[in-house]
Amino acid sequence: MDISRLDIHNSDIPELCKSCEVRHKGMCGALNAMELTFLSKHTRQISQPAGEELVGESTDIDAYDNIIRGVVKLSKTLEDGRQQIVGLQFAPDLVGRLYASESPMTAEAASDVDVCRVPRRILERLIDGNPELRKRLMDQSLRELDEARDWMVTLGRKTAAEKVASLLLLIATHLDPDAEGEKRVFDLPVSRLDIADYLGLTIETVSRQLSKLKGEKVISITANRHIEVLSFTKLRVRAG
Amino acid sequence: MDISRLDIHNSDIPELCKSCEVRHKGMCGALNAMELTFLSKHTRQISQPAGEELVGESTDIDAYDNIIRGVVKLSKTLEDGRQQIVGLQFAPDLVGRLYASESPMTAEAASDVDVCRVPRRILERLIDGNPELRKRLMDQSLRELDEARDWMVTLGRKTAAEKVASLLLLIATHLDPDAEGEKRVFDLPVSRLDIADYLGLTIETVSRQLSKLKGEKVISITANRHIEVLSFTKLRVRAG
DNA sequence: GCCATTCCTTGATCAAGATCAAGTGGAATG
DNA sequence: CATTCCACTTGATCTTGATCAAGGAATGGC
Incomplete structure (x- = not known):
């Protein structure tokens, strides 16, 4: 499962995910060309118009979405309908709570969005065998934590x-x-x-x-x- | 560096860190007995009275603190002095932003606190060679992210x-x-x-x-x- | 192009929470 | 035991942002 040994070239990248090769911005959760090639038989490119839900709050997570284009909003809702957006994600972030079976929040297309969808089990297996990807996802999580805490200052003060x-x-x-x-x-x-x-x-x-x-x-x-x-x-x- | 092979028994745990063996609460960042034994030559137990700073905002991180007893508050301050607490940490959490050289926030003893302090480089090397510890820290980070986002709802709505x-x-x-x-x-x-x-x-x-x-x-x-x-x-x- | 709908703006009033200002009480100090 | 100090409480007033209400501008369907 260590795909870093595989001899994969950019030309092998399946057409549907060519656009995943967006520029990385420092630390981010995007899958790279090699990883997408490896996953190609399992990924699907999905286009959602603004307002469509990608994952619902408290629903099962069975896939992760790699954002190719557009903005995804993460939100939580109180019983009486009050809503709070708890994060915005941009390409090439990976949408989805890692290692949880249930999503703690709603992920919704804020603008029109294209994502590359990877089944949960497949991605988790890939992560286990790929230290570099694991580090990249750890970095995305830590960056999101920093951003959430920065935003807490904005919200509270x-x-x-x-x-x-x-x-x-x-x-x-x-x-x-x-x-x-x-x-x-x-x-x-x-x-x-x-x-x-x-x-x-x-x-x-x-x-x-x-x-x-x-x-x-x-x-x-x-x-x-x-x-x-x-x-x-x-x-x-x-x-x- | 794979310490899971080492033949270590609980009786080997250095006296100074016996108290680190607090009960784990599901996913958490505490170091376990084996890890503490491995680190024993590098760790120091530190007691801080309420109000003392463990790490300052925007200062270099040169150690991580494993909380043994007490409550640590994480806070950020705007230039004009307005302050927002962005997290509380309890035993046996690990205090400190992983993989960053500079702390994005202040960590301060909220109550009287005992911590087990590990030099940054030492812990990072241990993490690299110890998949189980890495997973535990990943889980703590993801849990903190969930908590931060829950709190954003409280702050905003x-x-x-x-x-x-x-x-x-x-x-x-x-x-x-x-x-x-x-x-x-x-x-x-x-x-x-x-x-x-x-x-x-x-x-x-x-x-x-x-x-x-x-x-x-x-x-x-x-x-x-x-x-x-x-x-x-x-x-x-x-x-x- | 016209209509309906949705999204956005602006105004008037209201209320939640901030600010300002005294107090109160408990712990530490002499 | 008196005194000081600090953390907390309580009251009066003010301000910010919410609520209520109306109208305007952009968008989509026909």
Whole structure:
């Protein structure tokens, strides 16, 4: 099962997963070309429109999804319907709680999403025999833990204005296809309701804060979702 | 480096770390008897009174601490001094961000704490050669991620009353030395300020909510820190 | 192009929790 | 035993963000 010995070339990568070869951003959960080749008989590429569920809260996990394109939101819901988004995942993250039989949260396509789906048992077997992949997944988990804890500070201690500015920075950072930078112009991959659910606010407050940032010439907004950051410096100051 | 082959008996465990043999609670980060024996020449038992720092935010990590007794709080601070506690750790958790050279947060003794300190390089080498330990640490990280995300729901979407009830349940669960139960009588291991910083509230609000729970006969409080839960059912209802 | 629907914005009012300001009580110190 | 100190409690008031309500802009179907 140690696939590092296999003589696999990029040309062997099955067509359906060519697009998985997205650029890695430091530590991440993506499967590499060799691993995808190894798994090719088991993987399926799946396209989900925005709003479709990938995994439901408290449902059995029988597959992991390697994100190829788009944004996935992870959320938890209280009995009375209050919802909190507990994470956003971008390509090439791996979606799914490792080593659990039941998902502790819902994973839903925030934007239109393409994923490469791998059956749970198959991936777990691959992990066992592949120390490098295991390390990569450990690193993704630890990075997600760091991000969750950073976000706890935002949720617990920041004002509405700081929360909205923080989210714009987060998205600008993660959507940038290039290494360390931030995207100056981008489309919000999520609705106002999603933003509110991520920040622990209401849609009205989010809307007001975005309007305020627009009025202060920190950002410009067109067509509801299209954002241009006019000053990262001001935005960072406002993010606290 | 595969220590699972070593012929080690419990009687070989160095005296200083005998107490490390606390009961494991399902998945956890504690080192087991064999590992502690292996590490005995490198470990030091350290006692810190409440309030003492184990690791500072943004400082170099040169050791990991295996908690033997007490509660450790993990916190992050904004430039202007606002603080958020992002996790509590109990025996036998391992304190310290794995595979990072710099700590993303402060780790501080919440109560009086005893830890077994292992130099970073030594533990990392042990992990590399010990698949079972690696799995245990992976499980602790994933469990901490689950807990952080659960807490994000509390921070983002619960009322002050629900937050305080949730924290009492969390502490009652973690302080119980027995497997699956909850402790009915216990001492809060943290101050009102710590509770406020964990819940994203002020000490005044925490105090008012505790008084309210006392008035409603859900809990009784004596000597500020000593809590008796009179009705777990009511407490759970109030935790939302 | 028109309509319906959904998503977003803006305004007015309200309430939860923060802030400001005294207290209270228990433990430690002399 | 008195005193100080610190952690906590309680009350009064204020502010932030929620709620309620209406209207506007984008999107999809026909």
